[in-house]
Amino acid sequence: MSATDSSPTWVLAHAARTPDAPALDSPWTRLNYRRLAEALRALAGHLRASGVAPGDKVLIALPLGSAGAVAGLAVQALGACAVELDRETGASSVDAILAQTQARHAFIFGQDARKWAGKPGLGHLYVIHSTRPPERMLQALSPATCTWVQEDGALDPDAPVTPLSALPEVKSDAHAAIVYTSGSTGTPRGVIQTFGNIAANTRSIVEYLGLSSRDRAHLVLPLHYCYGKSVLQTHLLVGGSVFLDPRFMYPQVVLEAMAEERSTGFAGVPLTFELLRRQAGAEALSKLRLRYATQAGGGMSPDTIQWTREALYPAELYVMYGQTEATARLSYLPPTRAAEKAGSIGVPIPGVELRVVGDDGVPLSSGETGNLVARGANVTPGYLGAPEETATILRDGWLWTGDLAWKDADGFIFLVGRAKEILKIGGHRVSPAELEHQLARHAAVREVAVVGVPDALGGEAACAVVVIQEGATVKEDELRRFCREALPAHKVPKHVVFTDALPRGPSGKVLKAELRTRYSSVGSS
Known part of the structure; x- marks a missing residue:
């Protein structure tokens, strides 16, 4: 694979064709494709000058916003690997992740400076701030080298910059992201996502959602969560836009912003829609102009599914299923079959095979409950530095999801539950x-x-x-x-x-x- 099929190259291509089209917005920043391309080139150039090379792991622990999105794009523009973490990740987990990834660079939020001070191996910190950092922050982060980055992902004017002019060639099996989940041993478990994994999953999601440059997603999910990241990636692929909104603790505020921004898409987990159901007013819902909504991240109650379909009408609700080990998505329930196939996670997304098999891996007949396994270009090559755990989920080219399921005569899949639960x-x-x-x-x-x-x-x-x-x-x-x-x-x-x-x-x-x-x-x- 060349560098022509990755998130940074999609951005640069749109910047050349439609530079003034909106790309990444938030309540505080506005970035069209020109500004987004300039920011990622500048930041990538600075990362390269700081010693980041293809294959290096770079930590990103930032709140939902433009800076985090630009940071991820800049890291991948170099052929390096973005390791995006929840800001609330505990100190012991951070230490374990640093040991596993051997990361020497990290993007952090200014308010978290003390938490990251003195972390072993970190020689260069990129600190996101809204105002000039106070002296106590500088002291806390010493002796690490610090580069100050603004909320929109732009480097401070004082930072020396030689923008990245050309993206390196990237192999499809090169590590693009490490996404951490809780491991069975209690230590963090890093799921490897390659550039090929991300490109395959992104293109598949774009196909079944029918996304285009006219689409504008309203994103409340964090970028360290593969579902949230997939929303960003799919819209950057088609030249659409994303409004990054970290204010979902105030659902009414988010609904008002969705109407004002004329958002066409919204993604949520079951809790997202439960909160909307409890707090959303009919007047605010009536102002929305959504074309579609997607739900993943676990099963949602039938009553909430029905409420969502009615409350967001005429938007179509896509109930979906996936795993971090599948780079986000494995199946979706076409809205036209939702009533007929209620309770189903649907059919495989384009480019993915799903089977229900016995413990011996042999496919079962329709109606029989067994292990749900998957195969496709989006499936991870494994866990970082954990060959034994990798061997438990990858067998003969198939991803064993850990879920039990059955398939009806039409090929629609119904989950029974996690095998271990x-x-x-x-x-x-x-x-x-x-x-x-x-x-x-x-x-x-x-x-x-x-x-x-x-x-x-x-x-x-x-x-x-x-x-x-x-x-x-x-x-x-x-x-x-x-x-x-x-x-x-x-x-x-x-x-x-x-x-x-x-x-x-x-x-x-x-x-x-x-x-x-x-x-x-x-x-x-």
Whole structure:
């Protein structure tokens, strides 16, 4: 692969053809394709002068905004590898990631200066700031060499700059990004995404969403999350634009901005749409001009899916499924089949094969539950520095997703749940998702997660952790009776506990491991 099929080259091509077209905007900055190209060339030139070479890993720990997007583009323009992290990543995890990646350069936010001071191996820090950094920040970051970068990704005027004139040739299997997830051993696990992975997945998503230069995405998801990054990449490929909006803690403000910016696309995880459902006013929703909305990052309750389709109409809702190990996306449910195939994650995206197989890898017949496996140019070559973990997910050219599923006669796929989360109760295999969907239908239930806990009689029991609607009252026995109306006895949760909120990770996914630990003794009394 040449350098002609990567995010930086897409930007440069649009800058040459449509320089004044909007590219990256936020509540504080506006970048058309000309300015975006100038910023990434300047920053890439400075990175090269600072010693960044093709293949080097560069950390980026920034809030959602133009600077983070420009930083990622500049790193990849050199054929180097962007390692984007949540700013809230703990100190011990950061140390482990530095050891794994051997990164010598990092982009950090000015407010986080003390956290990054003295990190081993980091010789050059690029610090994003809105005003001239105070003396105490300079002292904290010493003795590292610092370059100051503005909120729009532009270098400070004082910084010596020789802009990158030409992009190097990049092989398709070169590392473009490392995306960190929580590993089974408790140490961070870095998913490798190559330039070829990203190009393949980006082009596939563009195809089934029908994206064009007229599209403008309103992005509230972080760029260190592969779903959020894919929104940016797809719109840069087609010459569209993205409005980066980190204010989703105020949904009404975001809705107003979506209307003002005339955004045509919106992406969210289940929690995103749950918050909109609770807080969005009908008047604000009526002003939107969305063409499409996408949802991934876990299963969403049927009621919220229905609300989203009605509230955002005439926008089409694409329910999608993917994994970081697949560079974002594996399947989508065509909106025209949504009613007919309710509950399905849909069909493979263009260029991807999906199979349901037994433990021996042999494909199963329609209706049989087995392991969901995937194959395509978007599938990762593995985990950074972790050959044993890589071998558990990549077998004979197929990615074993860790999910159980079945396929209907039309080829539509239905998830049963994570293989490691399937409960074994009285000899039965029980999917937590099935219990969650039933409980979510109760009028008093706002959110629910079902996990397995040790049973006092031996084995495992289902524990439903429930957040109730504001002002509602409901008891454990009532919810268990509600489950018995639709589920066999062995699937009714033995325990129902109530909490104010479910613990979630940066992408909005419920942290079920934390719930299992928190309620592990619920059945011991």
